[in-house]
Amino acid sequence: MSVDHITDAGKKAKGDRPYFLASEQTEQLMNITMALAQELAVTRERMDTLERLLESASIFSREDIESYVPDSEAAEQRQLWHQEYIARILRIMQQSREAIKEKQDGQPSTEDVMKDISS
């Protein structure tokens, strides 16, 4: 059995997903923005590591970064990275789709779950 780790990592948790903001779409947009904020922070941390290492080892200059061209293997790795990046940012859309299917498959509402479990 194989697992697509990119899609599977963003899977929806079984059960109704509550929405809090006045519009569901607005909240989905907020989720997209927060994921972007996360990835920007990740990039920022990596750059920081890089700059500090460069600084202490003076191995190459910032000019070298500006003129870098990836070879074909590096280029492919970068493209796959973009795919995972996008799946992460658009997780909420994946889960909204899964929610529709889950309801069709008969998943009870939170209220019914609580009644059932507390009866």
Added chain:
Amino acid sequence: MSMQRKAPPTWDKVGKHALFPEAKHDEIARFNFLANLNMHLSSDVIPGVKEAYDGRARPQFFAQHGRDPETRHEVRALMSEDPYYQWWSALRRSTMEMRQQAGRSLVLRQMDKLNKVAASFNEGQDTLQLNDDLPLPNYVTIVDTHCMPGSYHTAEVDGDVSAGANYDSGIFVTTVGQLGSMTDGGGRAISDWLKRDHGDFKPQRILDIGCTIGHNIVPLAQAFPDAEVIAVDVSAPVLRYGHARAKALGVNNITFIQANGESLSDLANESFDLITTSMFLHELSTQSMPKILSEIARLLKPGGLSVHLEQPQYAGRPVFEQFMRDWDTWNNNEPFWGTMHDVDLEAMIGNTGLPESHQFTVAVAAKVDESIFPKTEHDSDSEDFGRAAAWNVFGAWKPTQSTKQESAA
């Protein structure tokens, strides 16, 4: 003077062992972001919810009804319309989901390797006893507990441990390191409390029900190395991970058994000195909870001790605090959380034959783990700057023959 801000420990300080997933630079950075986001939400955003309640929602309710809200349900109905509460809730839910995605992407990409490492610790060991035929209770499978896709029980492939690995690697982020580098603050708090307040209590046989990956039973097994420890759970993936983790940490006196705490008929009457549960009761159901408590009473030796580590019950707390504590019931797939925190625990445990005269509640706190929260010159011994986690221990001693007669007389 400008304020000095607290920084939570970076994720690379998490306690590792042979089975622990390896994290790359960006994966660590993602967890660092999430820990800081969690900290920001609790220190900078949550207080605003109370301000919104006191400042506008409650006065508006009062104007309408001539009284304040009297139940947490009234508070919830009121606050669900408040835009600030809505934003906080939306952010909190989103943060939980991002944490799951971060943990799962870390673990699933190295799943095959993790499963192999676990198998190398587990194969041929009689200290891991799985039962493929054990039916899973519906309260375990009906929703994915606290937004963990697949919850504790779903195996991605045969022999899978990824649910355990995801739980182990992410909990440091959700708790912002407050449970210590090994996320075992609860278990350490129980063993410290036992050694301090009951120094002559030396359990020979210990049982932990709902052990998950054994975070909180490992420190008890270490504190009582001569004891025979049994840890049960219904979910195989977390048991496989927990057993291998204990072995990797050099802990060999725990037997992990896949079994349902409602019916532990393979274990003999009055055969345990100490029975523990940690953060477990709130994930049960109204039907199962009394059954499990009765099993505990049956399994305890006379003079034996049962302890449950939990958040405090709701009774007697202000309705706004109850409402905030109840958030997970409605919004984080913890459907039994609220019902459990309303239960009259004393009476329920009393009904199992451990009388209220033999029960007690103590507040315990995890000791600040100085390996991840270095002491600064500003710290004094008595202050923990909110870094230590606190729980209630609900305890009960099983009467011995002589105390039974005493209370009958």
